[in-house]
Amino acid sequence: MTDEELADYIAEKDMPAAAAAYLRGKFAHCPRFRDFASANRDKIREKFRKFRKTKDEEDIEDVAAELKVAYLLLLDDRFSLTYEKYKSDKSHRGPDITASFCGQVGFNVEVKRIRESPKFEGRLNKWHSEACDRIRRTPSSLWFSLEVTTMDGNVAIMDRLEPAADEIVAFCVQTIKANDSSLPLEIPCNFRVPNFDDLLRLTLFRSSNRGPSDSTGLSGHCAPVLSSGKECEKFGSLTLDKLTQFMPSIPNVLLFKVSSLALAYQEMQMGLDSLGEIFRKRNDVFLLERTGKDSAQLLPHWQGLTAVVYLEHGVLSARTPNFLWANPDASHRLPVEVSRYLEEMR
DSSP, X not given: OOXXXXXXXXXXXXXOXXXXXXXXXXXXXXXXXXXXXXXXXXXXXXXXXXXXXXXXXXXXXXXXXXXXXXXXXXXXTTEEEEESTTTTOTTSOOXXXXXXXXXXXXXXXXXXXXXXXXXXXXXXXXXXXXXXXXXXXXXXXXXEEEEEOOOOOOHHHHHXXXXXXXXXXXXXXXXXXXXXXXXXXXXXXXXXXXXXXXXXXXXXXXXXXXXXBSSOEEOXXXXXXXXXXXXXXXXXXXXXXHGGGSOTTSOEEEEEEEOOTTSOHHHHHHHHHHHHHHHHTTOHHHHHHHHSOOHHHHHHHHHHEEEEEEEEOSTGGGGSOOEEEEOTXXXXXXXXXXXXXXXXXX
């Protein structure tokens, strides 16, 4: 296949023209990346095909982020890559890329592009406001909050939440009625919403200064509000979501690809430091509530996370190194040369 034929095969004719053009440009600049894409063309093509179902260009950008990282690594002859090495294990989703350095040191790379979607936020805020308005009509002496616990701005989340609004509201109303007279004072109680325990958390609270009322009080707000002071939580949340993909037996690198100056590397550092404290203190209440797994189950994966890289895309990124956060609890270390390259690659 020529470069053009390979790019057209991977991106297919109904993809935006920019997808194939992007691939052709990378092929011309890095023959090793062209060989990598050729060897994995069916896997990559399958990922691009997701766009056919969603028509969401964010999906194309997610795939492009993975390919960009592969391209950057293959610019250096010391690295060789395997794409989706663990895909055959249906019981466990593995990292995107497995790399070797100088033919010896092996490590995994998981790429996560930070989505910042006004479309997602608009749909989420509308859905949340309407759901809470309906729940508030329930007579009780309680306060409630309905929190969206994921911070990944993927519009596919709304494709799950919107059709199920009646089901979710009914569960919240039923839970408020069932706990109105029995909830202890001043102690928040959390409830996972059936079929949405990965997305939603209902919190009920009885206050000493609130008695029976013809409505339920609303406390709190919707979780994923980007650029609102919660950026450090966003990075910690996304890292926790990815944790079980890391293989404890070898070093693992999580790479965040960021395109907004609103999300600074200092926020990532704060979020990861806070997550480390949760594991060091064995905060099983938080971990069970957030993931359904306790520290004994998650700790090997946390220790398998060697480093997290903040890869910024923008005008300023060409003049500043990538930020690399080294996990102090990691079981494995990367060679100094690998860490340096991850900081410098553009």
